[in-house]
Amino acid sequence: xxxxxxxxxxxxxxxxxxxxxxxxxxxxxxxxxxxxxxxxxxxxxxxxxxxxxxxxxxxxxxxxxxxxxxxxxxxxxxxxxxxxxxxxxxxxxxxxxxxxxxxxxxxxxxxxxxxxxxxxxx
Numbered sequence: 001x002x003x004x005x006x007x008x009x010x011x012x013x014x015x016x017x018x019x020x021x022x023x024x025x026x027x028x029x030x031x032x033x034x035x036x037x038x039x040x041x042x043x044x045x046x047x048x049x050x051x052x053x054x055x056x057x058x059x060x061x062x063x064x065x066x067x068x069x070x071x072x073x074x075x076x077x078x079x080x081x082x083x084x085x086x087x088x089x090x091x092x093x094x095x096x097x098x099x100x101x102x103x104x105x106x107x108x109x110x111x112x113x114x115x116x117x118x119x120x121x122x
Contacts, residue, residue: 002034003107006114010073011036012107016045019057023064030070038114039065040107043076051081053088062101073110074103 001012011030017023030036050058065072082089095101104110 002036003040005107005111008038008114009034009036010038010040010107010110012040013045014042016047017041017061018047018049020060020064023061024068027065027068027070031068036070038071038073038110040073040075040110043074043078043103046074051078051085051088053085053091058091062095066100071099072101073107074101075105075107077105078103 001014003010003012011026011034013026013030015022015026017026026039026041030039046061049055050061053059062072078092082092092103096103102110102113104113
């Protein structure tokens, strides 16, 4: 499904991503089939290994999106994972300050963030 949020096409995926190959396939689908600039993934579709930074999976997947100039939005409540990992909290905070990877609780938060004059991220 594709949504127009904040003037930007977002491919809302209903599948999971478990490795770099899945990420590349999703990027290709979003770009070539849907002309999207961002992919929104449910946090539940990423699996626990993604949120365990020591595995390197999150960095590898995020890097694929950066390399292909596709924004990645992780949608869903990850407060339990954040509560148990300071490195993850730090990474999420820094990612949310950038322009290529964001973590939000609800997809509706994206429209405001994508607006050119949207609020500053703290």
